[in-house]
Amino acid sequence: MARSDERAGRMWRVNTLGFAILGLLARRPLSGYRVAQLMREPIGFFWNAGHAQIHGTLRKLVEAGWAEYRTEPGPGPHDKKLYSATAAGRAALAEWAASPLPTPQPHDELLLRVYNGWLADPAAMREMLTAELERREASLAHYLTVRAEFEADGTPEDPTTQRFVDYATVLNGIGSERYVLDWLRWLIGTLRD
Amino acid sequence: MARSDERAGRMWRVNTLGFAILGLLARRPLSGYRVAQLMREPIGFFWNAGHAQIHGTLRKLVEAGWAEYRTEPGPGPHDKKLYSATAAGRAALAEWAASPLPTPQPHDELLLRVYNGWLADPAAMREMLTAELERREASLAHYLTVRAEFEADGTPEDPTTQRFVDYATVLNGIGSERYVLDWLRWLIGTLRD
DNA sequence: GTCGGTTATGTCAATGCCGACATAGACGCG
DNA sequence: CGCGTCTATGTCGGCATTGACATAACCGAC
Numbered sequence: 001m002a003r004s005d006e007r008a009g010r011m012w013r014v015n016t017l018g019f020a021i022l023g024l025l026a027r028r029p030l031s032g033y034r035v036a037q038l039m040r041e042p043i044g045f046f047w048n049a050g051h052a053q054i055h056g057t058l059r060k061l062v063e064a065g066w067a068e069y070r071t072e073p074g075p076g077p078h079d080k081k082l083y084s085a086t087a088a089g090r091a092a093l094a095e096w097a098a099s100p101l102p103t104p105q106p107h108d109e110l111l112l113r114v115y116n117g118w119l120a121d122p123a124a125m126r127e128m129l130t131a132e133l134e135r136r137e138a139s140l141a142h143y144l145t146v147r148a149e150f151e152a153d154g155t156p157e158d159p160t161t162q163r164f165v166d167y168a169t170v171l172n173g174i175g176s177e178r179y180v181l182d183w184l185r186w187l188i189g190t191l192r193d
Numbered sequence: 194m195a196r197s198d199e200r201a202g203r204m205w206r207v208n209t210l211g212f213a214i215l216g217l218l219a220r221r222p223l224s225g226y227r228v229a230q231l232m233r234e235p236i237g238f239f240w241n242a243g244h245a246q247i248h249g250t251l252r253k254l255v256e257a258g259w260a261e262y263r264t265e266p267g268p269g270p271h272d273k274k275l276y277s278a279t280a281a282g283r284a285a286l287a288e289w290a291a292s293p294l295p296t297p298q299p300h301d302e303l304l305l306r307v308y309n310g311w312l313a314d315p316a317a318m319r320e321m322l323t324a325e326l327e328r329r330e331a332s333l334a335h336y337l338t339v340r341a342e343f344e345a346d347g348t349p350e351d352p353t354t355q356r357f358v359d360y361a362t363v364l365n366g367i368g369s370e371r372y373v374l375d376w377l378r379w380l381i382g383t384l385r386d
Numbered sequence: 387g388t389c390g391g392t393t394a395t396g397t398c399a400a401t402g403c404c405g406a407c408a409t410a411g412a413c414g415c416g
Numbered sequence: 417c418g419c420g421t422c423t424a425t426g427t428c429g430g431c432a433t434t435g436a437c438a439t440a441a442c443c444g445a446c
Contacts (some may be wrong), residue, residue, distance in 0.1 A: 013216070013287055014301060016300075016305065019305065020305055023308060023309040026309070026312060027384040033362070036339075037358045038290040043305075043308075044299070045299065045304070045307055046299050046300075046304035047301070047304075047305055048298045048300075048301055048310070056216050057259065064324065066350075073250060081355065088222035091314055092314060093309055094309075094310075094312040094314070096306075096308070096312045097306050097309040097312060097313040097318070098306070098313040098318045098320070098321050099321065100324060101302060101303060101306065101321060101324070101325055102302070102320060104301075104302065105241045106237070106238065106240065107209075107220065107240060107241075107243065107300065108239040108240070108297075110294060111234075111238070111240075111293060111362055111365060112209065112212065112216070112239055112240055112299075113214055113241035113289075113290045113291070113294065114358055114361055114362060114365075115216060115236075115239070115358050115359075116212065116216040116219070116287075116289075116290040116358070116363055117290050117291070117355050117356045117358050118352065118354055118355050118357065119219060119283060119286055119287040119351065120288075120290040120291040120331065121287070121288060121289045121291060122352060122353065124291035125290070125352075125369075127291070128291050128292065128293060128294060130313070131293060132241070132294055135296075155353065159311065159315060159318075159380075159383050159384055160311050160315065161311055162284070162311050164331075164383075165307055165308050165309070165310050165311045166308075168307055168380060169255075169304055169307060169308055171376065171379075172304060172307075172376050174372075175372040175373075175375065175376050176369075176372060176373075178372070179369060179371070180365075180368075180369040182368065183364065183365050185369050187361060188287055189307050189353075190350070190352050190357075191352055
């Protein structure tokens with residue numbers, strides 16, 4: 001009895017996006033609109049969602065008792081809602097953050113392109129890869145300035161602070177872009193003439 | 194007139210999964226079942242899909258004229274279908290492979306966990322991260338044996354061969370796992386005592 | 387001989403996700 | 417005074433994705 005229920009791994013009352021949003025609300029109260037902005041930067045470096053998805057998920061968080069809101073007069077046809085995480089929401093988020101990771105399901109279109117690149121025109125491939133190289137060089141440059149700002153105020157060291165985890169995700173971005181850039185330069189090099 | 198049509202970037206008759214499957218069919222004729230197997234390994238390193246999705250997408254590929262099949266007697270209540278890519282399918286795949294990449298929409302649950310890790314119990318975080326470290330060490334070891342097999346037969350050098358692009362994706366896997374492992378070891382180190 | 391694993395294709399419901407559409411006040415610039 | 421941008425929340429339809437259910441032959445081991 002209850003064979004597939006316990007090993008499911010999906011016993012939470014919201015999906016991963018719910019925790020992404022709850023993680024923002026646990027830091028400070030926000031309107032749905034501000035959540036959508038922060039979803040682009042800085043959460044956009046590792047997750048993303050449009051505002052259509054965000055409004056629905058905020059409703060689910062409130063239904064689960066993990067977030068609450070107070071209404072404020074705002075522009076437009078609807079009132080502004082300022083959401084914040086409840087104590088139960090913080091507890092659920094803390095438990096989720098350290099719970100075992102499900103096996104990742106990668107979706108990397110760049111690698112899929114390369115895997116099929118043997119069929120394509122080498123010059124066209126070189127162009128596509130060069131554009132990607134430039135995009136990622138800009139991304140790396142951005143991460144490096146953010147890291148410099150962090151370190152100007154002293155390297156964060158306490159892993160139970162927001163400042164530290166922010167710093168850790170930036171370091172990951174730098175590492176990830178650096179290895180891809182090396183690989184892209186090598187690949188583009190094999191496509192010379 | 195046709196304002197949003199040209200800048201959409203989604204003018205193809207199948208989605209990305211369609212090209213992932215077509216890329217397998219362009220190499221050799223396959224049954225849907227075999228496609229699902231290859232979707233786990235080696236495509237699983239950069240894309241994934243279950244058989245429910247695969248059958249539907251194969252039907253779309255046939256409707257688009259990019260794949261065809263011949264029926265063969267097989268086990269079970271349905272006949273076996275052997276799919277292969279048509280000339281039009283190969284051409285579409287070659288064009289797609291080198292076309293400009295859409296901006297990626299990352300979904301990295303590990304980074305989302307770390308971003309919210311300041312709230313969690315450090316010992317529990319260390320446990321979760323150590324499990325992930327071990328999973329990725331095993332993954333790196335696997336990539337290294339695959340690379341060794343490639344190089345034993347001579348390092349692939351011609352980017353218009355299947356052997357080369359297979360090799361290129363393995364090198365990417367090695368680089369990607371190595372940088373994550375370094376980062377994970379640093380992170381776990383900050384969570385000591 | 388039957389038990390379990392592999393081969394093989396399919397449906398279905400629920401959920402997730404995305405782009406487009408809808409509305410409208412506030413504020414600054416020219 | 418109007419135009420564009422930002423703030424702000426919401427709906428809707430369609431497609432993508434997942435897990436569960438359904439069916440059944442073939443094959444090797446015990």
